[in-house]
Amino acid sequence: MIGDRLKQARQSAGFSLRALAEQTDVSAMAISKYERGEMTPGSDVLLRLSKSLGVRVEYFFRQATVRLEAVEFRNRASLSKADECRILADVQDRLERWQALDEIFPPSxxxxxxxxxxxxxxxxxxxxxxxxxxxxxxxxxxxxxxxxxxxxxxxxxxxxxxxxxxxxxxxxxxxxxxxxxxxxxxxxxxxxxxxxxxxxxxxxxxxxxxxxxxxxxxxxxxxxxxxxxxxxxxxxxxxxxxxxxxxxxxxxxxxxxxxxxxxxxxxxxxxxxxxxxxxxxxxxxxxxxxxHGWDKNEPGPRYRSEASHLFEKRVYHALAEDWLGESRAAELLGMPLVELRACRNMECPADAADQ
Ligand SMILES: [Zn+2]
Structure with a gap:
């Protein structure tokens, strides 16, 4: 189980085996064996891997309960296989986090x-x-x-x-x-x-x-x-x-x-x-x-990018009601615990960056 999760996190972060090996000082051979389930990393190695990949150690043990299927890329022609893998791994990760919230708030x-x-x-x-x-x-x-x-x-x-x-x-x-x-x-x-x-x-x-x-x-x-x-x-x-x-x-x-x-x-x-x-x-x-070149670059201000608020709102809702703890909430939001605590205090670094 750790193997699949490790591979997913690595692809999602955009690391090759070698790049991750250099980052973590674990050999590429060893990482490859972990991914194939031929070896199990010790807790020290897991910690280093998790730091480099920007995930919590718990992530490696989480059972995937949802699978993205019947995938069709739009404008596939220009994407490399490696990019496709990274995108799929990221989408899969975010789907799993949503799924975790769905278990708390069943969809109506x-x-x-x-x-x-x-x-x-x-x-x-x-x-x-x-x-x-x-x-x-x-x-x-x-x-x-x-x-x-x-x-x-x-x-x-x-x-x-x-x-x-x-x-x-x-x-x-x-x-x-x-x-x-x-x-x-x-x-x-x-x-x-x-x-x-x-x-x-x-x-x-x-x-x-x-x-x-x-x-x-x-x-x-x-x-x-x-x-x-x-x-x-x-x-x-x-x-x-x-x-x-x-x-x-x-x-x-x-x-x-x-x-x-x-x-x-x-x-x-x-x-x-x-x-x-x-x-x-x-x-x-x-x-x-x-x-005027306006067919490619439209004149005037850029229209603001879309963002999802529902996911974040639900995480805080669940937190307020004690349906989940701070460390789980931080994991779902993909942020370090200190950042989550800052956000709970209304001192979110992301808000400051927007101003
Ligand atoms: Zn279409």
């Missing part, structure tokens, strides 16, 4: 993911996709307004979202999978919020639309459409832009992006999908964006 009925009944059984057209997006918004009681935090919204409706730190050199957009019955979506923490939100909404599209699209509708394109329609529903787009436009000022799109957390690029596609811009004008508009 409404926290189980289900496709709302109002979603059309057969999706035949763009209109059906718009309808599907509205149906999810209604079932989740989101109204028509911008959705402030998508991660917590997904979590509250039974989709586990893992925001994983950027690892490696190449782009990692996200991945989708399952842990038991629960859908899991992971996104990279380094991306601007509008990109993360689009990835999340696109993955929600797969969950909602998969198996419902008639022949001839491409699932990827349909999920892009769904993502836009979910983040900025039809009525709101018309209300914000008007029914028909000859041109749109870039600054309008920038302001809408800040309001809805939907990129300027995605807003132009909403305008096209809903006939606010015709195809020719949309093409010209893209030429104009490209000329």
């Amino acid at each position: 009925e409404e926290m189980c993911f289900a496709i709302p009944d109002q979603v059309p059984k057969k999706i035949r057209s763009g209109d059906d996709i718009e309808q599907a997006a509205i149906a999810v918004r209604e079932a989740w009681e989101l109204g028509h307004n911008p959705i402030p935090g998508l991660v917590d919204t997904f979590e509250e409706h039974g989709i586990r979202v893992i925001v994983t730190p950027y690892i490696g050199e190449e782009s990692f957009d996200g991945l989708a999978g399952r842990a038991g019955d629960m859908p899991v979506i992971a996104v990279g923490s380094h991306w601007p919020g509008d990109r993360q939100r689009f990835t999340l909404a696109h993955e929600l599209g797969h969950l909602i639309l998969h198996g419902r699209l008639v022949d001839g509708l491409d699932e990827e394109k349909a999920c892009h459409h769904f993502a836009g329609a979910f983040l900025a529903p039809k009525d709101i787009v018309i209300e914000s832009l008007g029914r028909k436009r000859r041109w749109i000022e870039p600054r309008e799109l920038m302001l809408l992006k800040q309001e809805f957390g939907l990129s300027m690029a995605a807003w132009t596609f909403r305008a096209l999908e809903l006939g606010v811009l015709d195809k020719t004008t949309h093409g010209k508009y893209w030429g104009y964006l490209r000329k």
